[in-house]
Amino acid sequence: MAVQRLSIAAYQTRRKVTAMLEIWGRRSSSNVQALMWCVEELNLEAVRHDAGFIYGVTDTDSFARMNPNRTVPVLKDNGGEALWETGAILRYLADRYGPSSFWPKAPAERAQVDKWAEWAKLNVALQFTGPVFWRVVRTPEADKDPEAIAPALRALHANLLIAEEHLQHNTWLSGDSFTLADIQMGHVLYRYFDIDIARPKLPNLRRYYERLMERPAYLAHVAISYEELRGALPG
Numbered sequence: 229m230a231v232q233r234l235s236i237a238a239y240q241t242r243r244k245v246t247a248m249l250e251i252w253g254r255r256s257s258s259n260v261q262a263l264m265w266c267v268e269e270l271n272l273e274a275v276r277h278d279a280g281f282i283y284g285v286t287d288t289d290s291f292a293r294m295n296p297n298r299t300v301p302v303l304k305d306n307g308g309e310a311l312w313e314t315g316a317i318l319r320y321l322a323d324r325y326g327p328s329s330f331w332p333k334a335p336a337e338r339a340q341v342d343k344w345a346e347w348a349k350l351n352v353a354l355q356f357t358g359p360v361f362w363r364v365v366r367t368p369e370a371d372k373d374p375e376a377i378a379p380a381l382r383a384l385h386a387n388l389l390i391a392e393e394h395l396q397h398n399t400w401l402s403g404d405s406f407t408l409a410d411i412q413m414g415h416v417l418y419r420y421f422d423i424d425i426a427r428p429k430l431p432n433l434r435r436y437y438e439r440l441m442e443r444p445a446y447l448a449h450v451a452i453s454y455e456e457l458r459g460a461l462p463g
Contacts, residue, residue, distance in 0.1 A: 249274040253300030259314040260301045261450045262415035268445035270325045322408045329405040341409050344402045348413035351387040356416045368459045395432040414440045418451045
């Protein structure tokens with residue numbers, strides 16, 4: 229299947245859908261990256277405020293009134309009630325603004341996308357971010373524990389082999405269309421392929437990742453520097 233290419237300049241000049249989203253969360257947060265990527269794919273207007281980690285804000289009373297967990301991202305749609313938890317926010321945006329190719333309206337079809345989105349969140353994103361990325365990148369060099377990293381990588385790669393086999397017969401994670409499942413799966417793959425770890429040969433996953441890298445919204449919000457996180461314990 230041919231992949232449509234669109235220059236970043238052309239992409240950024242497209243007419244935005246009428247919606248004003250307000251988002252709290254730092255650019256280097258992988259969950260915020262997933263949200264911002266989704267926002268751009270749906271062609272929505274958004275204003276983002278840095279929050280969390282070195283940027284503070286999450287420790288204020290006003291933020292706690294929006295999200296008592298003091299985590300990012302947090303979203304308000306046109307001044308409405310605050311939403312938190314990345315998966316819930318993504319499904320909300322997909323349901324309200326997404327085309328049926330991205331988030332099907334029929335419950336049975338939507339469930340086929342949602343099962344892969346949930347699988348990717350639990351078995352790829354969560355198994356990569358804390359067990360691998362935090363230990364390889366965010367842990368100070370003197371504190372790194374190779375004996376903890378090795379089994380974490382084995383567990384992650386066992387799950388990626390499922391995706392590898394599935395992508396042999398599918399262009400995108402849930403079939404022939406780019407969907408919310410690809411947001412949940414793909415937002416950690418830039419870091420997975422970029423950090424210094426041993427990776428098995430996963431040619432189908434690699435081709436899938438290369439297709440993601442051809443999407444301007446992915447380049448703008450996901451394939452970006454994470455240097456501010458290096459050697460910095462999670463927070």
